[in-house]
Amino acid sequence: MIEFVKGTVRYISPEFVVVENGGIGYQIVTPNPFVYQKYMNQQVTVYTYQYVREDLIALYGFETREEKALFIKLLNVTGIGPKGGLAILASGDPGQVVEAIENEDEKFLVKFPGVGKKTARQIILDLKGKLVDIIPAAVSTDLFNYEEVEEKKQSEDALSEAIEALKVLGYSEREINKVIPSLKGVSLSTDQYVKMALQKLLK
Structure with missing residues (x-):
């Protein structure tokens, strides 16, 4: 079992990140790959779970x-x-x-x-009653106090990537289209767009 992968973030897609360690690129499927955008070409530790099925072997990764x-x-x-x-x-x-x-x-x-x-x-x-050993990591829920992205193009690209990430997670175009108007008025990173959209989808 691979407990974690420590290496350099080399690639990010809506479904997975690639972390290089020792010349090997590990494809790690994560809940929100764009969380790692700020660590591009930097070293990170991703806590992993190897999932094995007859037709699938995958490595899933998490921040904590x-x-x-x-x-x-x-x-x-x-x-x-x-x-x-x-x-x-x-x-x-x-x-x-x-x-x-x-x-x-x-x-x-x-x-x-x-x-x-x-x-x-x-x-x-x-x-219920079996999660006492899980102490959630501190995660910021303030979705409206982010630094503005300087370039409008970057913001548009980030929103497009966020929409693709939401589709990968299983949200329908109808659900996504409901929250898009409320996302267009702010300039955020892809990770922040995904988080904001999810908060709105879960209301």
């Missing part, structure tokens, strides 16, 4: 051990696969997810792609 632990627990819930687990963690606030599970807040959980009422109930039944 707490996110990784929550992902693994979600995989043990009937009806939740890797894609569903990533979509839930992409909100950037594991504490919010844990709180929803502990408070049996089905309305919050069904807002995630691929999570219906039956799956939300299953998440609560399987995980």
Whole structure:
């Protein structure tokens, strides 16, 4: 089992990042790859989970051990696969997810792609009271106090990348189109656009 990969961020796509270590580029699927945009060509540590299935071998990565632990627990819930687990963690606030599970807040959980009422109930039944070992990492939820991106072109490119990332997570074009107007009035990085969109989608 690969506990973590420490190396240099070489490539970022809407679905994964490539981290180079010892001349080898590791393709790591993450909830929001653009979180690593600010570390491009810099060294990072990504906490990883190797997922093996008959038709798939993939390396999933997270910023913290707490996110990784929550992902693994979600995989043990009937009806939740890797894609569903990533979509839930992409909100950037594991504490919010844990709180929803502990408070049996089905309305919050069904807002995630691929999570219906039956799956939300299953998440609560399987995980409530079993997440005490997960202490969520401190994640900023202030989505409106970011530095402005200097170039308008950079902002437009970042928004386009964020839309692609939301599609990868499973949100439909109809859902995405509802929040796009509220995103166009601000200049943010791709990561910030994704976080802002997710906050609005989860309201």
